[in-house]
Amino acid sequence: ALPPAPAASAPISLSARKVYEQARSQLLQIRTVLKGRASQTSVGSGFLVSREGHIVTNFHVVADAALKPERHDLVYVTADGREAPLQILQLDVLHDLALLKAADTAQPAGDFEALGFRPVAQPLAQGERIYSLGNPLDVGFAVTEGTYNGLVKRNFYPQIFFGGALSGGMSGGPALDEQGRVVGINVARRVDGEQVSFLVPAGFAAALLARGREATPITAPAHGIVTDQLVQHQTALVERFIAQGWKPLTHPRYQVPVPSDQFMRCWGSSEPSRTGGLDLERSDCVMDTRIFVGDYTTGAISVRHESYDGTKLGTMRFAARYSASFRNEGFTRLRSEHQTKPQCREDYVDREGLPLRAVVCLRAYKKLPGLYDLVVLVATLDQKQVGVQGRFDAQGLSFANAQKLAKFYLEAYAWSR
Structure with a gap:
């Protein structure tokens, strides 16, 4: 669920009140509860998208129930306090969405009120008002008013930049336009800033509903479904990453691999005075997705x-400082319950006369068969008082793509020309 955010200081507008009142009966709180007990383990939001009782929320809201159904059940609670069980029909892990269906014997199928999606042919305009709804912090249903600020730059998958506040518990709730049509689904917010939140575009939820409307409920642990979608993701990721190539880096001696900023963000730092006589320049490039x-x-x-x-x-x-820095690299990203111990190979590589020390490590996922995390460490060895060290991390790869990326990274090191 989302971390807490400060409440918006501006009073709620008449439009926001109207949107909330019109959508109130379609809003739901989604609760994950321990099987056979009344105690809840997490809460989020959701909304009805069909008269038959289909419901959209985030995958991360229902992940415990999807991956550990032997321990958890799902229930929904309406704004009027009515509670009923839920079934999972379909998952879209890559866009953080889930399609559920009400298993409510007290409410006949076809008798639910549902929200509609805004037509794709009517795209949002920059600055257009958006109204995000949900149940923040489990204190009650609420509406947050904000603006559409386009799509987030550098995201691997499209997300809407929502200029409004989202709080924990609002994940999976709808974001509506002034006509009460769904334009997005609450998904996340930046914890280092205010009024910087993110929505999944509604088109992905509409497609999920179309695919899963008649689906059989998922009752077994969904690791196989998750694995299949992650395989699709890593295939597309590796293809795009290699296709974009490396950016040129100005260095007096070496060509060093720095990725394009198409879907990565790079930051640099220089520490000439705090390293005890060792001048250090550093570049970090990471994906936001x-x-x-x-x-x-x-x-x-x-x-x-x-x-x-x-x-x-x-x-x-x-030499002592340079070697110590190389040895200090860690590999314990996940607890052992999720991954095997890393298997590493160290070797000395000649890159067209440039000597490199290289370490390649893989860790397998225990419940996502065929997927691995890759770490590649590199250090130049041609000079006695200067050098470059690099690290490449990629998570959730097939073995073949891990080999491909390791080769692609190592071959990017060379002499400056």
Whole structure:
């Protein structure tokens, strides 16, 4: 669920009140409860999208029930306090969506009120008002008013930049236009800023409803479904990442791999005065998009390099610091309940006369068969007082694509020309 956000200071508008009153009967709180007990383990929001009782929410709202159905049940609660069980029909892990259906014997099928989707032929305009609804922090149903600010830059999958506040518990709730039509689904917010929130475009939810309307309920753990979708994701990710190539980096001695900023964000830093005589320049490039899988994320790439200048230290002290930095790299991203121990191979590589020390490590996912996390470490070895070290991380890869990315990364190191 989303972390808490401060409440908007502006009073609610008449339009927001109207939208809320019109949509109130279609709003739901989605609760994950321990099987056979009344205690809830998590809460989110959802909304009705068909008269037959189909409901859309986020995958991360129902992940515990989808992956551990032997421990958890799902129920919904209406704005009037009526509670009934839920079934999972379809999952879209890549866009963080789930399609549910009410299993309510007290409410006849075909008798539900539903929200409609805004037509694709009517795209949102920059600055258009949006109204996000949900049950923040389990205190009651509410509406948050904000603006449409286009799609988020550098996201691997489209997300709407919503200029409004979302709070924990609103995940999976609808974002509506002034006519009460669904334009997005609440999914996340930035914790380092205010009024910076994100919505899944409504088109993905409409497509999920079309695919899953007649689906058989999912009753077994959904790891196989999740794995299949992650395989699709990593195939597309690797193809796009390799196709974009590397950006040129100005370095006096080496060509160092720095990724394009199409779907990654890069930050640089320089620390000439805080490293005890060792001048250090660093670049970190990370994806904003990560795929939520239960209590961890996967499906992302990150690239880092560090340029060391130890001419003030001398050869012996530089060698000790340079080697220690290489040894300090860690691999414990996930607990052992999710992954095997890393299997690593270290070797010395000659890149057209440039000597490199390279370590390649893989960790397998225990419940996502055929998927691995990859780590590649590199250090140049041609100089006694200067050098470059790099690290490449990619999560949720097939073995073949892990090999392909490791080769692609290592071959990017060369002499400057």
